[in-house]
Amino acid sequence: MTLRQLEIFVTIVDSGGFTRAAERLRVAQPSISQQIKQLEDELGERLIFRMRNQKMFLTEAGKVVKKHAHHILRQSDILRMEVASLTQDPVGEVYIGVGVHQLMPMVAPVLGSFHQKYPRVRVDITNVPTPQILDLLKNNRLDLGIVVLPVSDKELHTHVLFSEEMVVVVRKSDRLAQKRQIGVAEIGGLPLVLYDRNTKMRVCLDEFFRKEGISPTIVLELNVVETMMTMVEAGFGATIIPVSAINALPYRDILQPLRIQGRRLTREVGVATTSFPRVPKLIDELLRLIQERFTKFDVAVSKPAA
Incomplete structure (x- = not known):
């Protein structure tokens, strides 16, 4: 079993089929089919059933593999990027969610400062409502989210802004x-x-x-x-x-x-983070910048017109 096989499997599931997965990964479809066949042979179980109408569904074994594959790939990313972050010029990706739309003008300068400090780190931004941000965090698709509190999920850590x-x-x-x-x-x-x-x-x-x-x-x-x-x-x-x-x-x-x-x-608005961010050092720095920015946040009520 290889990380590449798991990556291909997850891409097939997320994209809804072999053809789309091949397009997304930019490889030939027969190569994808071969990798999945090798994975199935090693596990001794069929993972994906393909129908004549091109639809597919996961077997029970496939559902188990899906459950663990995301976590394994994420841990691989964490290992790679955490080692990279030890250098003076870290390389990697951080995934940020903003669940409070009107705060984007305040968040943007923070991300700009972060980008200037770490120009080789790609920042991916998702702007959707808080419930979706929390789902993405729990599914390891985001490292940090600005959300409306409280957050009841014990898997996430929150910091009041x-x-x-x-x-x-x-x-x-x-x-x-x-x-x-x-x-x-x-x-x-x-x-x-x-x-x-x-x-x-x-x-x-x-x-x-x-x-x-x-x-x-x-x-x-x-x-x-x-x-x-x-x-x-x-x-x-x-x-x-x-x-x-x-x-x-x-x-x-x-x-x-x-x-x-x-x-x-x-x-109450705060920051929610996962227990295992991809690059802890970078997420800690980004969290510090966000907290610093919002300590100056003025939310006084304007006086009514005379």
């Missing part, structure tokens, strides 16, 4: 815009543009509604906060978002944040 207030946001032309605060009961009477149900923020908001006995009137569900604010500006209703989003230009000039009276609804 900051906590910020959630505010109700309305158009500046709205009658509520002259107020500094909004009552909990008033929120129930507003048409709301909310986060999609598959996001961590929506889970947080739904829990808040449940505790406060609010039956929200939801007119739109979206997963990009900038789009949510655009819909509020267009007159669809109000939204509830982190204060950092409304403080960003141009939104603070056209929308008005309102604190929730008598309540402090917050979200």
Whole structure:
């Protein structure tokens, strides 16, 4: 059994077939078939069944190999890149996930500084919601992710970056815009543009509604906060978002944040890392840069217009 055979097997599974795997690996398909045949012969079990319609499925033995192959290949990557990181000019790859879309402008300079320090290290960035970032971390596809906390998975390590207030946001032309605060009961009477149900923020908001006995009137569900604010500006209703989003230009000039009276609804943002990052030295350095950047993060609520 070789690492190359396991790499080919994983690529076939991930790409959904021998032909696509051959294209991705840039090798002839007969060579791929031969490698899989050798792997099956050594293990004494059929791993993949190929149907006449070109579809394929894994046998029980194939499922076992898939389970372990990802881990073996990852450990191989860790070994190779950890040794490489011992040099003054390390070479390798780090895989970063950003599950908080509006923080990308703050994360980008950090990654830029990291790239200047380690020009031969490739940084791969994935920008999807927190639940997907956590799945990618657990499946060893990412080394580090910026996510909405808390994270319940004990396999992941988390570091708090900051906590910020959630505010109700309305158009500046709205009658509520002259107020500094909004009552909990008033929120129930507003048409709301909310986060999609598959996001961590929506889970947080739904829990808040449940505790406060609010039956929200939801007119739109979206997963990009900038789009949510655009819909509020267009007159669809109000939204509830982190204060950092409304403080960003141009939104603070056209929308008005309102604190929730008598309540402090917050979200906590942090970094989640795997137990076995590909290059511990590089991930530790990247984590240090991120923490340093966010200690200067100002999330004060803007004052209402006079």
